[in-house]
Amino acid sequence: xxxxxxxxxxxxxxxxxxxxxxxxxxxxxxxxxxxxxxxxxxxxxxxxxxxxxxxxxxxxxxxxxxxxxxxxxxxxxxxxxxxxxxxxxxxxxxxxxxxxxxxxxxxxxxxxxxxxxxxxxxxxxxxxxxxxxxxxxxxxxxxxxxxxxxxxxxxxxxxxxxxxxxxxxxxxxxxxxxxxxxxxxxxxxxxxxxxxxxxxxxxxxxxxxxxxxxxxxxxxxxxxxxxxxxxxxxxxxxxxxxxxxxxxxxxxxxxxxxxxxxxxxxxxxxxxxxxxxxxxxxxxxxxxxxxxxxxxxxxxxxxxxxxxxxxxxxxxxxxxxxxxxxxxxxxxxxxxxxxxx
Amino acid sequence: xxxxxxxxxxxxxxxxxxxxxxxxxxxxxxxxxxxxxxxxxxxxxxxxxxxxxxxxxxxxxxxxxxxxxxxxxxxxxxxxxxxxxxxxxxxxxxxxxxxxxxxxxxxxxxxxxxxxxxxxxxxxxxxxxxxxxxxxxxxxxxxxxxxxxxxxxxxxxxxxxxxxxxxxxxxxxxxxxxxxxxxxxxxxxxxxxxxxxxxxxxxxxxxxxxxxxxxxxxxxxxxxxxxxxxxxxxxxxxxxxxxxxxxxxxxxxxxxxxxxxxxx
Numbered sequence: 001x002x003x004x005x006x007x008x009x010x011x012x013x014x015x016x017x018x019x020x021x022x023x024x025x026x027x028x029x030x031x032x033x034x035x036x037x038x039x040x041x042x043x044x045x046x047x048x049x050x051x052x053x054x055x056x057x058x059x060x061x062x063x064x065x066x067x068x069x070x071x072x073x074x075x076x077x078x079x080x081x082x083x084x085x086x087x088x089x090x091x092x093x094x095x096x097x098x099x100x101x102x103x104x105x106x107x108x109x110x111x112x113x114x115x116x117x118x119x120x121x122x123x124x125x126x127x128x129x130x131x132x133x134x135x136x137x138x139x140x141x142x143x144x145x146x147x148x149x150x151x152x153x154x155x156x157x158x159x160x161x162x163x164x165x166x167x168x169x170x171x172x173x174x175x176x177x178x179x180x181x182x183x184x185x186x187x188x189x190x191x192x193x194x195x196x197x198x199x200x201x202x203x204x205x206x207x208x209x210x211x212x213x214x215x216x217x218x219x220x221x222x223x224x225x226x227x228x229x230x231x232x233x234x235x236x237x238x239x240x241x242x243x244x245x246x247x248x249x250x251x252x253x254x255x256x257x258x259x260x261x262x263x264x265x266x267x268x269x270x271x272x273x274x275x276x277x278x279x280x281x282x283x284x285x286x287x288x289x290x291x292x293x294x295x296x297x298x299x300x301x302x303x304x305x306x307x308x309x310x311x312x313x314x315x316x317x318x319x320x321x322x323x324x325x326x327x328x329x330x331x332x333x334x335x336x337x338x339x340x341x
Numbered sequence: 342x343x344x345x346x347x348x349x350x351x352x353x354x355x356x357x358x359x360x361x362x363x364x365x366x367x368x369x370x371x372x373x374x375x376x377x378x379x380x381x382x383x384x385x386x387x388x389x390x391x392x393x394x395x396x397x398x399x400x401x402x403x404x405x406x407x408x409x410x411x412x413x414x415x416x417x418x419x420x421x422x423x424x425x426x427x428x429x430x431x432x433x434x435x436x437x438x439x440x441x442x443x444x445x446x447x448x449x450x451x452x453x454x455x456x457x458x459x460x461x462x463x464x465x466x467x468x469x470x471x472x473x474x475x476x477x478x479x480x481x482x483x484x485x486x487x488x489x490x491x492x493x494x495x496x497x498x499x500x501x502x503x504x505x506x507x508x509x510x511x512x513x514x515x516x517x518x519x520x521x522x523x524x525x526x527x528x529x530x531x532x533x534x535x536x537x538x539x540x541x542x543x544x545x546x547x548x549x550x551x552x553x554x555x556x557x558x559x560x561x562x563x564x565x566x567x568x569x570x571x572x573x574x575x576x577x578x579x580x581x582x583x584x585x586x587x588x589x590x591x592x593x594x595x596x597x598x599x600x601x602x603x604x605x
Contacts, residue, residue: 014599016512075430075598089597093438103434112356121352124345126440322381 002082003177004047009079011040011065016076039065042079043232049176052203052210054220054241057230058328065215066230067181071101074311084177097126104182107162109154114148115165117259119133119172124249126173134171140168141253142199160191167198178202180212185308195223207270222229229327235242236327245323251291256303257312271299284311345439348449353451364459371408371464378404379472393536396493398454399563400534402474404421407531407559409465412456414554416449419518420449421484422505431597442593449498451482477564485571486529492578497554506589550581 001184013239017033025279040062047053057063068074069081070089072095081088081260086095109118123133136226141147143166149157157165163183180199184192200223214220220241227244231238256267261283268278276299277289284287290299296315304310357364377399395403402575422445425431434441437499468474473478475481526532528551535543535556546552557574560566566574 033398068432071436091436093440096436097438100432103433106430106433106435109354112359117352121345121348122437124348125437126389127345127438289463 001049003049003051003084004044004211005080005082006066006070007044007080008042009040009044009066009069009081010038010042010077011062011069011074012077013037013039023289024130032050039233040069040076043230043233043235045228045235045238046211047211049209050203050207052199052212052223052225054224054227055211055213056136056215056217056220056227056324058337059215059228062233064181064226064229065181067211071099071179072096072290077160081253083207085146095148096175097173098175100173100175100178102163102166102170102178102180102183104163104180104185107154107166109165111155112153114151114153115146118154118169122169122172128173132174136172136174137168140171143201144194154341163187163191163195171202174206177209177211180214182214182217183212184214192216192219196271200221213220215322221320228323231328241257241320242252245320246292251289251294252296253287253289253316254296254299254313255281255285255314255316256310258286259311260284262286262308267303270303270308274299274302346443349444349447350451350454352449354455357452357455358459366457367460368464371412371460372467375405375408375464375468375472378408381537385451393534395534395536398473398475399470399565402476403534403559403565405465405472405474406502406562407555409461409468410466410490410493410555410558411491411531412460412498413453415456415503416452416498418445418449419500419505419521421445421448422502423508423514423518424596426505426508431449442589445502446495446498449501450494453494467479477562482562484563485575487559489561489575489578492575492582493554493558496550496578496585499582499589500525501549502589503585503592506592506596509592509599521548525551525554528552529554534559550585553578553581 009291014034015037017089019028021035024191043066053136055066056065063076068082069076070088072092074087084095084098085246086098088095108253109115110121113121117135122128123130141150146161146164146168149161154162154165160269164195169182178199183199184195187195196219199210212219212223212225224241226239227237227242228235241322245299262280264278264280264286267280267286267288271278271288274294275291276294279287279289281287288299288303300313304313352485358502381406382400383397386392390396392400422431427435431441434444493543500521504514504518507517511517528549530545530552535546538546557566557578561571561574
């Protein structure tokens with residue numbers, strides 16, 4: 001069964017235009033001008049139950065808007081959404097019982113009361129049975145090590161502590177889908193790793209479907225079997241992470257450090273006949289770019305086998321960060337067509 | 342479900358209790374207000390026996406009662422709602438299987454209950470000792486009064502909710518919130534009983550919800566309204582309460598379509 005089914009989803013906002021100057025301000029007073037902004041442009045995707053899916057894109061690409069439509073907060077302008085078998089914005093109160101939501105930048109706990117009080121209140125809000133609640137809470141508190149925090153007011157927690165509490169708050173009612181909007185934002189590497197481990201375990205043990213947006217691609221690499229990439233409100237990639245690397249990965253680079261000064265011509269002649277590109281870094285260092293089709297060892301053997309003496313060799317593999325940066329930067333429509341999954 | 346809503350009342354009550362300084366300063370502010378109005382009215386009365394159908398004693402009682410009622414029905418729901426809309430935290434609340442507006446109402450009630458028990462009751466005792474206030478002895482009137490200030494709370498909160506929800510439509514509803522506050526204090530009868538308004542103004546005010554907030558319960562409690570008039574006053578409150586539900590639901594429904602949450 002599909003956990004999330006989105007079809008031709010679109011969201012438009014009306015944004016007020018502020019005209020310039022005193023005259024503009026006076027005109028605004030009587031007649032406002034609006035511009036239509038389309039944040040999400042007819043996107044479609046399906047997520048089966050039990051999948052962890054990463055939802056990435058630049059700031060303003062429409063990630064949060066999509067999440068907010070999927071969680072029933074925003075009403076779409078057009079298109080169909082079905083989450084857990086519900087149309088989120090229509091049967092909101094019934095629907096949200098089955099989902100958990102964590103916004104990295106907003107707290108859902110009550111600021112002034114103790115953490116445990118917040119949890120107890122959520123138990124009542126979600127009408128969780130007392131015994132179930134206790135079992136679930138014990139389990140979550142154990143895995144996230146919150147024992148010492150339970151009686152503190154939320155405002156006295158550090159960001160990392162708060163985030164772990166937010167996760168518990170979102171999971172007390174055992175939702176089958178968990179939405180995370182930048183769950184690791186601002187956290188240190190230790191807490192990030194803990195949260196990733198926790199989410200993996202949650203997915204494995206309870207089969208919880210997870211959709212997360214993030215700017216930290218390590219989140220994606222650690223968790224997601226699938227990524228959906230958004231650019232300017234459109235899906236530009238939907239598929240596996242490995243595939244993304246393969247399609248967009250631009251080969252590898254090898255850096256040679258020679259003992260004697262070299263010239264670009266000299267090093268280029270070493271690999272004549274191969275489709276590689278040399279760049280000179282400084283007097284004694286040169287880099288060669290090798291496309292994916294070519295074997296690194298072919299190039300290496302030519303250079304190493306030559307007369308030039310080499311003091312050091314480094315091989316660079318393009319990482320996801322670079323690939324994504326490249327896609328964000330170019331993002332040309334042709335390329336978009338090419339990668340559409 | 343109901344127990345969740347009751348918990349919101351309880352938690353707000355405890356939160357109010359936690360901020361004690363607010364509490365103490367609140368008592369002082371109310372005492373000063375009642376005192377100031379008492380002396381002001383005394384000066385206005387001068388040697389006159391009655392003004393606007395009120396004797397000095399009735400007026401004093403009316404002022405004390407209306408300020409005490411105000412302690413119960415007053416809340417900052419408009420500000421809370423508008424802040425939550427503008428900073429986007431309303432979004433989080435909408436991911437819960439609970440009605441946002443009902444939660445707000447309950448929080449307002451928790452606040453009102455706190456003020457009723459910790460401002461109004463001790464305040465009333467102090468005021469009756471200092472000023473010539475005469476409270477009714479008929480227990481039925483007390484019961485009716487509490488029913489009526491419950492409706493005062495409901496109607497005032499409804500107006501607050503509507504003002505707060507305007508944040509969905511305009512970028513800044515600060516001015517509107519201030520306007521509402523002044524209007525309610527002026528037109529509901531806290532500052533001036535309805536009978537002091539000129540005939541034409543009173544005719545208009547009869548058709549507005551403000552008088553149902555302070556003037557009607559105050560008049561019933563001080564004995565200015567009797568017999569069938571009492572039930573009539575209560576009926577006016579009930580009708581306004583019911584009537585105001587409609588625009589709130591309409592606003593909420595259209596607002597959800599306009600909801601714009603910060604952050605792509």
